[in-house]
Amino acid sequence: MQSSEERREVITVRHLWAGYDGEQVLEDVNLSVYEGDFIGLIGPNGGGKTTLLRVLLGLLPPTRGRVEIMGRPVREGRRMVGYVPQVVEFDREFPISVWDVARMGRLGERRLLQPYTAEDDELVAEALREVELYDMRQRPIGELSGGQRQRAYIARALATQPKVLLLDEPTSSVDPQVSTGIYELLRGLNEKVTILLVSHDMNVISSYVKTVGCLNRHLFYHGEKEITADMLELAYQCPVDLIAHGVPHRVFAQHAHDGSQEGEG
Amino acid sequence: MIEALLEALQFSFMRHALAAGVLVSVACGIVGTFVVIKRIVFISGGIAHAAYGGIGLGYFFRYSLLPVLFAESAATADQRPGSWPLLGAILFSLLAAVIMGLIQRRTRQRVDTIIGVVWAIGMAIGIIFVDLSAGYKVDLMSYLFGSILAVERSELWVILGLDVVIAALVALFYKELLAISFDETFATVENVPVDALYVGLLCLIALTVVMMMRVVGLIMVIAMLTMPAAIAARFVKDMKRMMVVSIVLGMAFIVVGLWLSYVWNLTSGASIILVSGVAYLLSLAAGPLRQWALRRVPGT
Numbered sequence: 119m120q121s122s123e124e125r126r127e128v129i130t131v132r133h134l135w136a137g138y139d140g141e142q143v144l145e146d147v148n149l150s151v152y153e154g155d156f157i158g159l160i161g162p163n164g165g166g167k168t169t170l171l172r173v174l175l176g177l178l179p180p181t182r183g184r185v186e187i188m189g190r191p192v193r194e195g196r197r198m199v200g201y202v203p204q205v206v207e208f209d210r211e212f213p214i215s216v217w218d219v220a221r222m223g224r225l226g227e228r229r230l231l232q233p234y235t236a237e238d239d240e241l242v243a244e245a246l247r248e249v250e251l252y253d254m255r256q257r258p259i260g261e262l263s264g265g266q267r268q269r270a271y272i273a274r275a276l277a278t279q280p281k282v283l284l285l286d287e288p289t290s291s292v293d294p295q296v297s298t299g300i301y302e303l304l305r306g307l308n309e310k311v312t313i314l315l316v317s318h319d320m321n322v323i324s325s326y327v328k329t330v331g332c333l334n335r336h337l338f339y340h341g342e343k344e345i346t347a348d349m350l351e352l353a354y355q356c357p358v359d360l361i362a363h364g365v366p367h368r369v370f371a372q373h374a375h376d377g378s379q380e381g382e383g
Numbered sequence: 384m385i386e387a388l389l390e391a392l393q394f395s396f397m398r399h400a401l402a403a404g405v406l407v408s409v410a411c412g413i414v415g416t417f418v419v420i421k422r423i424v425f426i427s428g429g430i431a432h433a434a435y436g437g438i439g440l441g442y443f444f445r446y447s448l449l450p451v452l453f454a455e456s457a458a459t460a461d462q463r464p465g466s467w468p469l470l471g472a473i474l475f476s477l478l479a480a481v482i483m484g485l486i487q488r489r490t491r492q493r494v495d496t497i498i499g500v501v502w503a504i505g506m507a508i509g510i511i512f513v514d515l516s517a518g519y520k521v522d523l524m525s526y527l528f529g530s531i532l533a534v535e536r537s538e539l540w541v542i543l544g545l546d547v548v549i550a551a552l553v554a555l556f557y558k559e560l561l562a563i564s565f566d567e568t569f570a571t572v573e574n575v576p577v578d579a580l581y582v583g584l585l586c587l588i589a590l591t592v593v594m595m596m597r598v599v600g601l602i603m604v605i606a607m608l609t610m611p612a613a614i615a616a617r618f619v620k621d622m623k624r625m626m627v628v629s630i631v632l633g634m635a636f637i638v639v640g641l642w643l644s645y646v647w648n649l650t651s652g653a654s655i656i657l658v659s660g661v662a663y664l665l666s667l668a669a670g671p672l673r674q675w676a677l678r679r680v681p682g683t
Contacts, residue, residue, distance in 0.1 A: 175572050193574075201572050212420055213620045214565055222562050226573035231555055258620035274569070 125152040127189075128198075128282045128312050129174065134183035136166075136173050142181065143169040147337045151282065156308045157339070158327035160320040165334035167316035171286050174314075175201055188281060197226050200275030200311070202285040205268050205292075210260035216270050217255040220246055223277025238277075245276035249303060265296035269303065276307070283307065285315035301326040391645045396532050400651070403534040404637030406542045407598050408611075410549045412630030414591040415612035416622060417584055421564045424609050426585065429498040430479045431592045431604040433505025437475025438526050439512030441468030446518035468526065472593045479505055480585035488578045529600035529652030531641065542594055549587055560584060561622060598637065599652040610659040611636065614666040636662060 129151035137143040143166040151157060161167050172178040173185055176192035187195025200223070223245065224238040246252040249269040254262070259270060268288060275283055288304070289297030297319075304313055305326050316333070317323050324330055331339025391397045418427050445467040479501050486497050513523065525533065553560060562570040563577050563584075571577050592604050599607045615628035640655030647654075 175568075177568065177571060196572050197574065199572065201569060203566070203568060211616055212565060213616060213622045213625045214561070215621065218561065219565070222558075222566070222569060222573070225558065225562055225570065225575055228558070230559060230576070234558065260620070278573070 125154060127151070128153055128155070128187065129314065130184070130186040130189070131174075132184040134170075134173065134185060135181040136169055136178060136183075137181060138169075138178075143335065144173070144337075145335050147183070147333075149331075149337060149339060151312060151314055153281075153312055154308070156305070156313045156326070156328040157315070157331065158320075158323040158329075159314070159316045159331045159333045159337070159339070160318060160323060161316070161333035163318055167318070167333055168286060170333065170337075171201075171284055171316060174284060175199065197278075198281040200278045200280030200283045202268075202271045202275045202283060202288060204287040204290055205264055205271065212258075212260060214259050215255065216246070216251055216257050216259055216262065216273075217242065219259050219270050220251075220255075220273040220277055223274040226278055241279065242273075242277050245273040248276060248307070249273045263296075264292040265300060268292060268300055272300075272303070272307075276311075280311060282312040282314060285313070287317050287319075288315055289317070289319060387646055388642060391642070396534075397641075397645070399534045399536060399539060400531045400641055401638060402539050403531055403542060404598060404641060404655075405634050406539065406546055407594050408630050408633030408637060409546045410542075410591045411595060411608055411633045412611055412615075412628075413549060413553050413626050414587055415608040415629055415633075416615070416626045417560065417564060418588060418608050419612040419616060420622070420625075421584075423585075423588075424605055425495065425498050426483055427588050427592065427608055428605040429483060429502040429505075430476050430585065430589050431596070431601045432502045433479030434472040434476040434589075434593055434596065434601055435510075435526065436505040436508035436512070437471030437473065437478075438468040438523075439471070439509030439516075440475065441471030442523075443512040443516040444471070446516040450517075464522070469593065472526070472596065473590070475505060475508075476589035476593050477586055480589040481582055484578075484582035484585045488581065525600070526596055527600050527602050528650060529596070529598050529603070529655075531598045531637075531651050531655075534597060538597070542597075545590055545594055549591065552583075552587060556580065556583075564622075599655055603652055603656045606656050607633070607636075607659060610663045614663055617666050617669070632659075632662070 127150055129149065131147055131149040134147040135142055135145055136147075147166075147170065159167060159170070169178065173180050174187070174192060174196075176196050185192050188198050189195075221234060221238065221242045224234055224242065228234060228238070243252060243255075246255055249272050251266065251269055251273060254266070259267060262270060268291075272283075272285075272288075283304075285304075289300055292300070301323075304315075307313065308328075313327075315323070315327070320330075329339070329341050329343055331337055333339075392401075418424055442464055445464050449467075483497055483501050486492055487494055522530065522533070559570070559575050559580050562573070562575055563580050567577055588608075591608065592601070595604050595607055611629040611632035612625065614632055615625045619625050619628055636659040637655050640658040641651055643649065643658065644651040644654035
C-alpha cells in the first residue's frame with residue numbers, strides 16, 4: 119500500500135466477499151479510502167453497491183475478508199461514518215420535523231437515558247445551516263421536496279461529526295437541476311470530510327467526484343479520475359449504452375489526473 | 384340528555400367505567416401513536432388475540448388446578464375467576480410480543496405469516512384451556528367484547544399504575560423510540576439497541592392491550608388503539624403532539640360511546656368503537672370536503 123501523500127486511510131477493504139444466502143454479490147473487493155477523497159462508485163443495479171454500503175455500515179457481516187473504518191472493526195468504526203440513505207418513498211405522514219431528523223445524528227454520542235445537550239443542538243444547527251435548511255427546521259419532513267429531504271439526511275449525517283460520508287444514490291429521486299445543487303454541496307463539504315458515494319447515474323457523478331470506480335460484483339477502482347473503457351466494459355458489459363447516454367467529456371479527460379493517489383490494483 | 388348523564392353518574396359502576404375509560408386512553412394514545420406510525424397495527428392485533436390463550440390458562444388454573452392444589456378453597460362460595468384470567472392474559476400477551484419480535488428480527492420469516500400464526504395459536508390455546516376447565520365460565524364473553532361497566536375500584540389503580548409505567552418508559556426512551564420508528568437502519572448505524580427497543584415497544588403494546596381488553600374487548604382492541612392516533616396523525620405533524628391529541632380523542636370517544644350505550648342500552652365496547660369509527664371516517668372526509676368547500680368559494 120503506497121500513497122504519495124501522508125494521508126490517513128479512512129476505510130480499508132481487503133479481499134471482501136459478501137452476499138446473501140450463499141450467493142456472493144461481492145467478490146474479492148479491495149478498496150482504500152483516504153482522508154480527503156471524494157470517490158464515486160458507479161455500477162448497474164444489482165451490482166453490489168448497496169451490499170458494499172451495508173457491509174461498510176456493519177449491517178451485513180462479510181462472508182470473507184477484512185473491513186475496517188479508521189483501523190477499527192466496522193461496528194465500532196461506523197461511529198465515524200455519516201450515512202446518508204437513499205431518499206425512497208417513505209411515509210409522508212410521519213410526524214417529525216426537519217430538526218428532529220437532523221438531531222438523530224447525535225444519537226450515537228448519547229447513551230440510553232441520556233438527553234440531548236445544548237452542544238448537540240449547536241451541532242445540529244450548524245449542520246442544518248450547512249445544507250441551508252436551518253430556516254425550515256420546524257417543517258415536517260413530509261412537506262419537503264425530494265432534494266430538500268436529501269439535504270436533511272445529509273445534515274443528519276453531518277451532525278454525527280463524521281470522518282467520512284457514505285451516500286447511497288444521493289440523487290436518485292430528484293431532477294437534474296436539484297441533483298447538481300446536491301453535488302455542489304458535497305463538493306463544498308469535501309473540503310472538510312471524506313466522501314464515498316455509490317450511484318448508477320454516472321453522468322453527474324463523474325463531473326464532481328475526484329475519483330471514480332466501477333462496481334459490478336468486482337470493484338474496478340484505481341484511484342483515478344477517468345473511467346476507462348476497460349472498467350466500463352468490465353463493470354457494465356454494455357459500453358454502447360453508456361456512450362449513447364453521453365458520458366460527460368470530463369470522464370474521458372485527456373490529461374492525466376494529478377495522480378495523488380494510487381490504488382493497490 | 385343532561386339529566387340522563389347526571390343520573391348515570393349516580394351509579395358507582397358508571398363512575399368507575401368513566402374513570403377506566405379516561406385512564407386507559409392515556410396508555411392507548413401514547414402506544415397507539417407508535418402502532419400507527421410504525422405500521423404495526425396487525426402485530427398489535429396478534430398480541431391482543433394471543434392474550435386469549437392466557438385467559439383460558441387463567442380459567443383452567445382457577446377452576447381445575449387451584450381446587451386440586453388447595454381442596455378447601457374450592458369449597459368457598461366465591462365462584463368468580465378472580466384475577467387469574469387477567470394475569471394469564473398479561474403473561475400470554477407479553478410472551479406473544481417477545482416471540483413475534485424475536486422471530487421477526489432473528490429470522491427471515493414473513494411478518495404477516497408470523498402474526499397470523501401467533502394470533503390463531505393464542506386463540507386456540509385459550510379455547511382448549513376453557514374446554515378443559517371445570518366450573519363456571521360466566522364472564523368469558525366480557526374478555527372478547529369488553530366489560531367496562533364491571534371495572535372495580537382496585538382495577539382503576541392497576542390501570543393508573545400501568546399508565547405511569549408506560550408514560551415513564553416512553554419518556555425515558557423517547558429519542559430512541561422516535562429514531563427506530565423513523566429510520567431503523569440509521570438508528571442501527573448509530574449503535575442504538577434497535578432490536579431490544581423494538582421488543583420492548585411490543586411489550587408496552589401488550590400491556591396496553593390487556594388494559595384495553597376490559598374496555599372494548601380483545602376483538603376490538605386494535606381499532607381503539609389505532610383510530611385516535613390515525614385521526615391525530617392527519618392534523619398534527621409532531622409525535623408528542625400526536626400522542627396528546629390521541630389521548631384526548633380516545634377519552635372523548637370512550638365517554639361519548641359509554642353515554643350512548645347507557646342511553647340506548649347498547650353494548651358499551653361496540654358503541655365506543657362505532658363512535659371512534661364515525662369520527663375516523665369524518666376525519667378522512669375532512670380533507671376532500673375542505674377542498675370542495677374551497678372550490679365553491681368564488682376565486683379571486
